[in-house]
Amino acid sequence: MASFRYAFRDTFRLLFRHWGLSLLTLLTAASVLYILGFASLFAMNMRYMISRIEGALVVQAYMKRGETAEQALELVRSSPLVLNVRAISPEEALERLRAKLGNQAQAVTLLGENPLPWSLEIQVQRAEHITPLVRDLMVLPSIEEVLYAGKLVERLATISRASSAVSGVILLLTLLISTLVIFNTIRIAIYSRKEEIEVMLLIGATSTYISLPFVFQGMLLGAGGALLAILGLGSTYSSAIEAVRSTLAFVDIIDNRRILAQFYVFLFAAGATTGWMCSWLAVHRFTSQSMRSR
Amino acid sequence: MDIRLSGVTKVFEPDIVALEDVYLSVDSGEFLYLVGTTGSGKTTLLRLISREYLPTRGQITVGDRNLRKLRSSDLPYYRREVGVVFQDFKLLPNLTVFENVAFVLEAMGIPPKLVESRSNEVIDQVGLWRRRFLKPPQLSGGEQQRVAIARAMANSPSVFLADEPTGNLDLRTSEEIMRLLLSINASGTTVIVATHDQYLVDAYRQRLVELHNGRLKRDERRGRYFVDGEL
Numbered sequence: 446m447a448s449f450r451y452a453f454r455d456t457f458r459l460l461f462r463h464w465g466l467s468l469l470t471l472l473t474a475a476s477v478l479y480i481l482g483f484a485s486l487f488a489m490n491m492r493y494m495i496s497r498i499e500g501a502l503v504v505q506a507y508m509k510r511g512e513t514a515e516q517a518l519e520l521v522r523s524s525p526l527v528l529n530v531r532a533i534s535p536e537e538a539l540e541r542l543r544a545k546l547g548n549q550a551q552a553v554t555l556l557g558e559n560p561l562p563w564s565l566e567i568q569v570q571r572a573e574h575i576t577p578l579v580r581d582l583m584v585l586p587s588i589e590e591v592l593y594a595g596k597l598v599e600r601l602a603t604i605s606r607a608s609s610a611v612s613g614v615i616l617l618l619t620l621l622i623s624t625l626v627i628f629n630t631i632r633i634a635i636y637s638r639k640e641e642i643e644v645m646l647l648i649g650a651t652s653t654y655i656s657l658p659f660v661f662q663g664m665l666l667g668a669g670g671a672l673l674a675i676l677g678l679g680s681t682y683s684s685a686i687e688a689v690r691s692t693l694a695f696v697d698i699i700d701n702r703r704i705l706a707q708f709y710v711f712l713f714a715a716g717a718t719t720g721w722m723c724s725w726l727a728v729h730r731f732t733s734q735s736m737r738s739r
Numbered sequence: 740m741d742i743r744l745s746g747v748t749k750v751f752e753p754d755i756v757a758l759e760d761v762y763l764s765v766d767s768g769e770f771l772y773l774v775g776t777t778g779s780g781k782t783t784l785l786r787l788i789s790r791e792y793l794p795t796r797g798q799i800t801v802g803d804r805n806l807r808k809l810r811s812s813d814l815p816y817y818r819r820e821v822g823v824v825f826q827d828f829k830l831l832p833n834l835t836v837f838e839n840v841a842f843v844l845e846a847m848g849i850p851p852k853l854v855e856s857r858s859n860e861v862i863d864q865v866g867l868w869r870r871r872f873l874k875p876p877q878l879s880g881g882e883q884q885r886v887a888i889a890r891a892m893a894n895s896p897s898v899f900l901a902d903e904p905t906g907n908l909d910l911r912t913s914e915e916i917m918r919l920l921l922s923i924n925a926s927g928t929t930v931i932v933a934t935h936d937q938y939l940v941d942a943y944r945q946r947l948v949e950l951h952n953g954r955l956k957r958d959e960r961r962g963r964y965f966v967d968g969e970l
Binding site: 448450451462640641643644645646647648649650651652654736737 | 823843847
C-alpha cells in the first residue's frame with residue numbers, strides 16, 4: 446500500500462520536475478491521437494455513407510409465368526449475404542402498378558387477366574454481395590429475369606473495398622506512429638532519470654517499484670493527450686457537420702450522439718492504454734538492461 | 740552474514756584480468772580492510788559481492804546465497820541486505836539529504852512514519868541533523884560521504900561495503916568516518932572497507948587483505964599497511 450502511495454507521489458514529482466518534457470509529451474500524444482481520431486472518424490463516415498447507399502440497393506427477381514416464388518425464396522433465405530427478402534405476388538404487383546399510374550390506374554383493366562408474375566425484392570448486406578447472388582438466381586429454372594443496378598453495384602463494391610483498405614492502412618499507420626512517438630518521448634523521460642534509476646536498482650528497489658511512477662505518468666499523459674484530442678476533434682467534427690449540412694445536404698454523415706460518445710470513450714481508452722503500454726515497455730527495457738550483471 | 744569467495748576470477752572484455760583465483764573468507768560481524776594500489780582489484784571485488792558483476796570463474800556465497808545462482812527477481816532483496824558506499828557517492832543531486840536517505844526505505848515499501856523516524860535517526864547518527872534539508876551540491880565532500888553512509892546503513896544491512904570512504908577527505912573528517920564505520924561494525928554488521936589510506940589502516944588496526952594485480956597478496960589479522968622493511 447505504501448509503495449502505491451510513493452508511486453503516486455513520484456508520478457507527480459516526475460510530471461512537475463520535468464514539466465517541459467511532460468508538456469511536450471502531452472502535446473505530442475494529443476497531436477497523434479487527434480490524427481488517429483480524425484482518420485478513424487473519416488473511415489467511419491466513409492463506411493457509413495457506403496453502407497447507406499448499399500442498404501438502398503435492391504435486386505428484383507421475376508419468376509416465369511405460372512411459376513411461384515417458393516423455390517427461389519428458399520434459396521435466397523438460406524444465403525448469408527441477404528439482409529432482407531420479400532415475395533411479391535402478382536396481385537400485389539398489380540396494386541403497386543395501379544398506385545404508380547395514379548389517375549390512369551383504370552388502364553390496368555385493359556390488360557384483362559393479370560399478366561404480372563411472382564417476384565422477389567432482395568436487399569443484401571453489401572454491394573459486393575449482389576453479383577454472386579444474381580449468379581445463383583440466374584441458374585434457377587423458375588427465374589425469368591433479374592434486375593439490378595449492375596455498373597453502380599460494381600463501382601460501389603470497388604469503392605467499398607478500397608475505402609476499407611485505405612482506412613485500415615491509415616489507422617494502422619497512425620496507431621503505429623502514435624505508439625512510436627509516445628514510446629520515444631517516455632524513453633527520453635526515463636533517460637533523463639537514468640542515474641536515479643541506476644542508484645535505485647543498486648540499493649535494492651524492485652523493477653516494479655521503479656516502473657510504477659513511469660507507468661502512471663505514461664497513462665496520465667496518454668489519457669490527458671486523448672482528452673485534448675477529443676476536445677479538438679469534437680469541435681472540428683461539429684463544425685464539419687454544420688458545413689456538410691449547409692453545402693452538401695445529400696451527404697449522410699454520422700451525427701448520432703451515442704455513436705460519437707462511444708467513439709470518444711474508445712479514443713480516451715486507446716490514449717491511456719497506449720501511454721501505459723509504451724511507458725511499461727520503455728521502463729521495463731531499461732531496468733532489465735540495467736539489472737543485468739556484467 | 741559471512742562472505743566466501745572461492746577461486747574467483749573476473750576478466751573484462753577483451754582480456755583484462757581484474758581478479759585472479761581469489762579465495763577469501765569473511766566471517767559474520769568481521770571488519771576487513773581491502774588495500775592495494777589503484778587497479779589492484781579492490782573495487783571489482785566489492786562490486787562482485789554487491790552482485791553488480793558476476794565472476795568469470797569461481798563462486799561467491801554471502802550468507803546462504805550463491806550469487807551466481809541468484810535470480811534477477813531476488814536481486815533487489817539481496818541488495819537490501821548489503822549496504823554500499825560508492826566511491827563517487829551516487830547521491831541524487833535534486834533530493835535533499837533526508838530524501839536521499841528516505842528513498843532507500845521507501846523502495847522497500849516501508850510506511851511513511853517509519854521511513855521518517857528511521858531516516859532522521861541515521862541522519863542524526865552521521866551528524867547531519869542540521870543539514871538534512873540541504874541538497875548534495877550544497878554539502879562538503881565529507882558531508883556527502885556521510886550522507887552516502889547514512890543511506891547505506893538506513894535499512895540496517897547485514898553486510899556493509901565501503902569503497903574509498905575517506906578518499907580526498909581531510910584527516911579529521913576521515914577519522915570521523917572511520918569511527919562511524921567501526922560503530923556500524925560494533926552492531927554486528929560485516930564491514931569491508933576498500934582503501935589506500937595507510938594512516939587510518941594503521942591507526943584503527945583490523946584484519947587487512949591486500950590485493951596486487953588482481954591476486955591476494957596478504958591476509959593478516961590486525962595487519963599494518965606496510966610490512967616491516969617494505970619502506
